[in-house]
Amino acid sequence: MPPFFKRSRPRREPTPTAGRQSWVDLKEERTTFRLMAQEEGEAPKRPCVLIVRGSFDALGGAERELLQLVRAVDRRWDVVLATLDLPPPAKELLGDANVHLCTPEQHVVWPTGARAELTAAASKHAETVWSNVRIPWDRIDAVHLSVCKGTLEILPLIPGHLSVHYHCLEPPRWLYEDVLHRRLDGRPKRPLWLTRLIFTTQRRRDRRLVKALLNRPGSAISGNSMWIQRRLKSVYGLASDPTKENGEPPLRDGAGRPLEATHLMHVIDIDAWPVEAGASERTDLADAPTLPEPYVMTVGRVSHVKGTWATLRSLSGTGLGLVHVGGGDADDQAALHAEAKRLKIPLVCMPRLSQPGLVGLVRNAHAVVSHAHQEPFGLTPIEAMAVGTPALMVDEGGFQCTMAGVESGRLLRRDDERAWKQAYEDAKNPDLRRAWAEVGRPYVEENFTLPVQIAALERMMGF
Template sequence: MNHCSNLLLLPYVPGLDGSYAFSTNDVMDSRPEDARSHLLTRNLEFAQNQVGLQVHNGRGQGHFDGVTHPRERPKLASPCHRGTHADIKRASERGHMGDGSAPPPRLLVVKGTFEQFGGAERDLLNNLPAWTERFDVTLATLNLPTDARNMLDDANIPYLTPVIEWNSPTGTWAELRALASRQSSNRWISMLDLTEQITGLREIIANIDAVHITSGIGSLEMSGLIPNHIPIHYHCLEPHRGLYEDVLHRSVDGKPKQNLTLTKLLLGKQRNRDQKFVSRLIKRKKTRMSGNSPWIKKRISEVYGLDSGLLLPTVDLSTWSKGENKCGNYVVTIGRASHVKGTWETIEMLSGTGLSLSLVGGGNKEDLALLQSHAKKLDVKLTIMPRLTQDDLVSLVKGARAVVSLAYGEPFGLTPIESQAAGTPALMVDEGGFRYTVEDSVSGRLLPRGDWNKWHQALEQAKDLQIREKWSEAGRKNITNMGLTPNNQANMLSKIFDFSEEE
C-alpha cells in the first residue's frame, strides 16, 4: 500500500503545535531522510564509540569535582576559513580565569534549532557573552538564522552548523512518525566529521570539559553522542506541552481541534520517545537537570518523575528603564495569538472597560480573523503587532495602562518581570510561573481566571500613579533579589558543573 493510502486512514492526526492540516508533500519530502535516519540511529552506538576513541584517557576524572587538565586545541581543517567560527579566537586569546594561568573550562552549548528565533532562543544568545567570562564557549546547532549568526560573530563566539541547514519537518505524517527527532539524530551524526565550518563535532567533543543542552526540538537527540565521562547539564525550559498537555490542541477560542482522547493516543509514539531520551540522559552518572522556574521544576517532577535544579532566565533592566512612563488607555499582551496564551479570554476581560488591546506577537490568519471578529462583537479595539524592535516594545509597554496575561501554565513569567522593570503594572492570571514573579498587591496583581470584575478593579488600580510606582519599585527589588542577570546565570552554571572557584 502506498503512503498516501496509509494516511487516508488517519486524516486528522494532530501535530505538536496543534496543527491538523495534511499535505502529501510532507510524505514525499520526509520519507527518504526518515529511512536514512533509521539506519543511522541504529548506528548511534558506533558513532559514540568513534567519538570516544579520540577523547583523552582521563575517563575516570571527576569533571564535577574540578576543571580537567588543559589539552591541545583542535585546529581548523582549512587555514583560510572565516576567523569568527569554531576552533579559533578561543578563550586562551580572550584571557584566563582565576590567577591567569589556567584556561577556563571548555563548554559546548547545544540547541537543536534557532529556526523560530523566539524568546527562548534570544535569551540564550543574550546570555552567552557573559558565559564566556567563565567558560570557553562553542555553540552547536542544526539551524542558525542570519540574525543569530551576527549576534555570535559580534560576541566572538564560535559555532558549528551542518553543511546543509536542517529545518524541522511539519505536517501530520511528520508528527505521527516523530520525524523531527529521527532527522535531527541523523543530522547530528552527520556533523561528527564535517560541518559548515569544516571542523567536525568529533574534534570538539574530544576536547571539551562539559556540555550544556537547552531544551527544544532536536536538542536531546545530540546527547547520545557525548561520552559518559563528560558532564552534561540539561536546561529544561518546559516539558513538551504538545505531548503532555492539551492546551496546544485547542483553537484560539478554546475549542478542541479534534477529540482530545484520540489526540493523546496518536501522540503516544512521540511521548514514549521523549521519555526514553530523558531517561537515558538522567541515567548517566554525570548529568544534571534544571528547570527555569519553580513551576517548571514541579512540571518536570510530574511528567518525568525526576527532581531537578534551578537555572533562572535573565532580564536586562537597563533596556526597560529607558524612556518616559505614561498611563494610556490601552493594555499590552505579549505572545503569539493562541489558546495557550489566553488571547480570546483577554478580549473578553476587556469588554466594557473602554480600553483597547495591543497584541504583540501576531498569529496565523485564521486565528487573527476570529479574534478581530470576537473583539468587534465585544466592542474592544484590537491592534495586532506581529513583531517590534526592542526599543518600540519598551516604548509601547511604558505607555500602557498595564501589561496583562491570561496564559495557561506560563513556564516562568518573564513578561511581568519586564513590565516591572519598565514601571508598568503587571496584571497576571494566578497560575503557573506568574506566581513566582508577581506578589499580589505588592509588585502587581495575581487574579482569578474568569472573574472579570476583579480584573476591572485591578485596571482601575493601575491608573493610580502612587500604586504604579509602588508596584514597580517592589518589582525591581524582587528582580535584584532573584539575581536575574547574565553574570549571575553564568556563575550559577559554573557551580552546577562544580567549575566555580568559590570554596
C-alpha cells in the same frame, strides 16, 4: 501563596559559611576557574561549554534568552554553540560574541504532516543530522542542553566523561498537555483522545532520551522555575525538593547520577530595559500602527495557550484597548479582530519590533496582562516591572514564581471577572503605580539578571 512557594526562604545577607556568591561580575577581566585545572598544579583555565539547541527558527523568548546568555558569558567561558537551525535573524543576535558555531552543512528541512507526527520523524531526522555535525569534543568541558525539537537527539554522541545539564524549560507541551491542541477560543482542534494517540511514539522517544540522560553520571535536569521543577516530577517521575535554590545541583547516587529535578530561572538583560526612556523608543515606533489610548499589552503568539482570547474579553466595558505583540496565525488574528470588533474593544496587533520599540510599548502601557495557561516561567511581568509598568497576571504556573515575592502588580484567578476589572481600575491609581514601580525594578535587579543566572549555571555545572 501557592503551596510550592512555601519553600521560599527569607532574604538574607551573604554569610561567610555560605561560601558562594549569587551573582557574577560581568565587567571584570576575562575569568579563569581553578576547578577547570586538569592536573594538580596546572594553571587555571576558562571552561569550554557546548551549548546545544535543536533550532532557533521560532526566535521567541526562549531562543532570545539563550542567545543573550551566549553573548554575556564571553568573558567567562569559551562557548561552542551547536544547532541544527540558525536563521540569519538569530545569528545577528549573537552580535560580536566570540562563539564557535557548529551547524549542518545544508539547511535542515524538518519532516511535517500527520505521518511525520505519528512516526516521530523529526526526532529521527535530528538524530541523523547530528551525526554529521562536526563538534570539537576534545575541547569541551561541559554541555548545556536547551529543550527544543531536536536537542536531546545529540545525547548519544556526547562522550560519557562529560557532565551534561539539560535545561528543560518545560517538558514538551505538545506531548504532555492539551493546551497547544486547542483553537484560539479553547475548543479542541480534534478529539483529545486522538491527539494523545498521534503523539504516542514521540512521547516514548522523549521519555527514553530523558532516561538515558538521567543514567549518565554528572548529568542534571532543571526546569526554568519551581513550577516546572514540579512538572518534571509529574511527567518524568523525578523527586522534587521544594527547598531547592536557583542553580542548586541535584542530590546524586553513589555513581553520580541525579536523584531529583532542580531549576535554573530565566532572566532579562537589565541594560536593555533602562530606567529612563531613550529617544529611540519613540523613533522606533514612529512607523508602527496608531495605538489606542489607554491600552494594556499582551505578549506571545495569538493562541489559546497564551490566553489571548481571554485577555481580550476581560477588557470588555473597561474603556481600555489591547495591543498585542508576538504574531500568530492569520486566521487566529482575524478571529481576534472580529471578536474585538463585536465587543467594541480597540485592538492593534503589532509587527516585529526592535528592542527599544518593545521597551517603549511596555513603558507606556496601562498594564502588561496575561491569561496564559500554566506559563512555564513568564518573562513578561519581569520586563514590565523593570520599567515600572503594572503586571497583571493569571495566578497560575510560573507567574506565581516570578511575582509572589513582590507587590508590583496582581496575581488574579482566571475566572474572577470582578477581580480583573478591579485590577484594571487600580492600575489607574498614580500612587499605587508609583509604589509598584519603586519595588519592581530592585526586585528584578536582585533576582532576574544575567549575573544572577550565570552564577547559578556555573554552580549547577560545578565550575
